Amino acid sequence: MNWFDKKEKLSRRQLLKLVGAAGASAYLLPLVEQAYAQGISIPDSGATLPSDNVTLRWVDSGDQKAVFFNEFFAAYQAAHPNIKVAYDPLPWNEIAQVVPLGIRNGTAHDVFQLPLSVSGAQAVSEGWVQPLDDFIPNFAEWKAKFPPGIFLPGITDFEGKTYSFPFTSNKRYGTHLLYNKAIMEQAGYDPENEPLTWSSFREAAKKITEQGNGAYYGFIMGGNQINRWADVVRGFGQMAGAVGGTGAQITADMNFLTGEYSYNTEEYIAAVELLLQLRDDGSVFPGMLSINAPQARAFMPQGAAGMILQGPWNIPQWERDNPEFDFGISTQPLPDDGDVWPLAISEGGANGLWIFKDSPNAAVAGDIFHYLGTLEGQTQWANIVGAADPPVMPESIANATLSPRAAQALNMFNEQVKVGPNPVVRNPDIVQVTLEMRTPEPSFAQVIQGLYTGQLSDVKAQMQDVQDRYTAELERAIAAANEKGADVSRDDWVFSNWDPRSDYGAEKYDEL
């Protein structure tokens, strides 16, 4: 029986016991944390660290990073008693305000992630950041150990110096299938052993909804989070053969074989129509348009839906917060004709960290970056974070202790995600195009949402309109950049030697 169910008043003895327990835990908790933190051993990097008391201020977008850094910083502070780390994990919308304001006032964090709307090139040209080369011990040797595609000119490197350290891998995608095993089995599907196709995904969603009879539905997604619409259509369209990039607007949905956007392709149109078919079948969670992605994620363990298309960051979260939730993971539903294409990413690394130009603690930041870029640090990262944010060094995945689902996801990403070409690496002047480029409104994502809600009609015409508006904006941005001295042409987006089924490494750029 629950203690609260007894409906008894708290006796004096019970109260004393509770107070005693609380007091003891207040003493013991730091010790337990310390013991746990001691699980991370940090070898001496050879950095010259300050001997007086300093506080390193660090801000990033938190989430799974916070799980790791809370543990890591405790260990780091234990190893360096004179160094305190003030860690601020913040949501992206707050980073968008805190970082630029801090820089303007000269009070920015020592280490930060850039707001999503600010490119690395902008941060460097604005003088917000400083190169890492002098602060990371044995820099050249350290950098050489990373796989190709992590440090790229125009992305992390500028004028021969390295400014940003992306310590996790971009080899993941945010629209793979996560499903409620019991519901799925009852409906007669086993996606782990037999991946769903577009058709069987639609059938399964329908069957689950009928089976749920109002208690649960076939498919859920965070429909008021605009980018999710683009993510799903892009993922489906590209895997079906409309190969192209992701990331910033100058690379997202761009077919690097032709140098044209993919919005009006058969594959993209079919992907939008698949979403409309799910809607018309009544297979979609009824409140889908008024929830965001984290809310949709939270509904899954409650048994509100059978399937969600999301990213690997759900795995550790559900395993930690909802250990009783039995879920499976699988690939994004595959095209019916069986001709599956990999998804392309524009750069190998993610979660780039930058050092503030006026930071007095750059040496401490460099010491921490050094650790994060060693096999040991990468393995420790994988041990704690799992598949959510894969480590950048593939060897560390083999060394790490991962949950079976996390290991399955990482193997799937290695197979399904390849590094694609990046026009900025080919022609650094394209950075100026990114500065000029404004996403047309309504955006690709908003148009899909409008089609889904019925406020827009005629998928083909709408996608052609998106194609025309985006192409016109790209051309305008190129013309504006060229007027300001850049030398860019549409041909810079055509990579004739690109094989979408393999990684596009630095050597490929030399062949062009």
Next chain:
Amino acid sequence: MAIPNLNTRATPKPAAKSLWQEIWKARWCYVFMLPSLILTGMFTFYPIFASWYFAFLDWSGFTASKTFVGLANFQEVMGDGLFWGAFRRSFIFMLVSVPLQMLLSLIVAIILNDKALKLAPFFRTMFFIPVVTTTAIVGIVMSFIFSPFNGPINRILVNAGILSRPIDFLGSADTALWTVIGVFVWKWFGITMIYWLASLQTVPADLYEAARLDGAGRWALFRYIIFPLLVPFAIVILLITAVGSLNVFALVQTMTGGGPFYSSEVMEVYIYRTAFGTGGGGSVPRLGYASAAGVFFGLAVMVITLLQGLAVRGMRARRAS
């Protein structure tokens, strides 16, 4: 013809004080005003003037480079269908919510003003609680209440047989704006009720008694005694409520974010979206453009208010003649 100066000798002219002397005389008043003057300057006037300046720039808001573009932002604003959509919705919001809020709160205030009602203070507090509750929290809680999945409103409607299938109140283009308006009226209804109650309490009790002795019923009492006395207050309450109905950012942002597909996007959300690039799918921040939209909207509201004032004055003049 020369005009004789008759007063020069009879009453000597008092020595004219310069402006500086006047200020010096009242120096303590100015000293005491200084803190609020500084704060108003910093937090009211500076942002207003700054937004006028920004409106002429092509500027993201975070880069050092700002390009002066003249009236280009205003031209773009005027050609943007999404701006006019948000403009229209802001006025729909005001035109629907203000009369609803004014009327409902007046009825409740009249009922609660009755001294015979023993539980009046309790109900007053109940109606006022939403006013002091954080708007963002109200928005989030309301999105649960209106949820089509296990949300109480849908459950009641479905169980009562009114609906066969739950409605996604906040996810449907047909209902999102109206639902937010409903919640807005509910949230701010209490404050308008307090204004009405305060004005009702200015009506002298003997007027009620005299009217009752003359045999006036409830309607006659309202029509001939309360209403005429409330009119001057009503104009002020109308103004406060109308201004309040243009400040709906927190509620709309937390309940719908302006969606789905712009269907509940009011001006404040439009300005926020364009200023900070929160439209999703790669939107970029454009503080200059957003400032132009804000300035244009402010001017448009000012012009509409002036025209309204002129129309009222014209009507009064016609009636008087």
